[in-house]
Amino acid sequence: MNGPSEELLRMEGITKVFPLEGGGTLTACDHITFSVRPGETFGIVGESGSGKSTLARILTRLETPTEGRILYRGEDITHLSGEALRQHRRAVQMVFQDPSTALDPKMRVRDILCEPLLNFGLIRSSETDAKARELLRLVDLPEDFAGRFPHHMSGGQRQRVAIARAVALAPELIVLDEATSALDVSVQARIIDLLRRLQRERHIAYLFICHDLFLANNFCDRILVMQHGKEVETIHDLREAKSAYARKLTASVFTLEEGKNKVLPPELFQ
Template sequence: MKGYGEEILRMEEIVKTFDLGGGKTLTASDHVNLSLHKGETLGIVGESGSGKSTLAKILTRLYTMDSGRILLHGKDIAPLKGEEFRQVRKNIQMVFQDPSTAFNPKQRVKDIICEPLLNYGLIKKADMGEKAREMLHQVDLPEDFADRYPNNMSGGQRQRIAIARALVLKPEIIICDEATSALDMSVQKTVIELLHRLQKETGVAYIFICHDLALANMFCDNIMVMHWGKVVEKIHDLSEAKDPYSKKLMASVFTIEEGKNKVLSDELFG
């Protein structure tokens, strides 16, 4: 396992419930705790509905939690509002499963990549083309993509653009919410390679939300298994799993996935 640095993020006793009507509620986060360090990749795995993406949306303020604390470098950012939180939000970016849903189809790639910089007043419009080409180079895409529209690009190319957009503010944390699950294996391999290289170059920390246990086991430093909004266990490697739910989850997935990801792991880290 690679080394990583100081603790960046800590989420403590996070609770989030949803009102289902008729007096019924769903607890999507049930007193969840996690910590994340500089240069670390923390995997969050579990079945659909386990609460993985809810945590990401709480962290990015897409959902408001019921209770708990979110500490960034020891400061509780949960109570922050307005411009104070907006400035903190620069440090936490997100890459979604389907980047096209986050793109304005009327925008060119240079506008998509540089929009976060414009929003924070960190770039002039005249400089956007040059910055976009720099970011495209960083994610191994042709620089002339800057003046193209993403709707006629492949899923892997669009995901690289989404990664470039997430990186452009130089965040400390990038949340990858099923960011490779819609890609076929060969494209998934190149995106994982890219994420691995960018982490080595920048020290960015990843929260890697994934239902593919074998992929998470290969790519992540630490893994948090979730079930029905609870953290079942936290482990370095799924071979260390002790909880019956984790073992059941592994048994249902690994027989299909581990062979193909063993090849991927050997090529990336072997």
């Protein structure tokens, strides 16, 4: 049994309706319910526009749901505001697809890494250099990167910085929205290894949004398959998908020679 006490986060009947310019509405998320357990990697897959990022933005409280509740450790945080919301943001961090836009190009890595810690009063400014070096070591980057600017690093190195910044506040959950999608395959594999190690060491739960079904299947404990804002199914292994939609989605990804054929159906992912 998975009682509420085992749930870190529960999204309950989450619906998001956007008004469209020129009238009408678009239902980006339609009564979505799922929960994430402490230390678990929960994946969300589905074609472009199926509502994955909207769900992530609602979960991190960047967006308010039209309907439904967000429970965090059993507490309803759907309408949390002010200082309570600020404190909640320590526990749930987010890493986006493109580290070059997520990291302020005018800031040195030291300041990028330490800004959240300073904001929460967790370190003094005299401690920033030592803390930045510690965080760089944690994500296997050279300590002297502390003085660098983001544009003097590779995409993979920038994503390590983004992960280090997210981890700095000791979160319980990190939302990774296509966080490895812009990286080439070998860099991506090393970032996944890093995420796995951090999860082992720190018991962090991940919400992993990814259009690479093969990667999602390897990395995630459970996967929510979405289509047009709706849950299609939630499954441990995409190779055992039951719904016609998920089977169609995965058909060309998993072959007998798994790993050699990673071609995605072009009509599903542009």
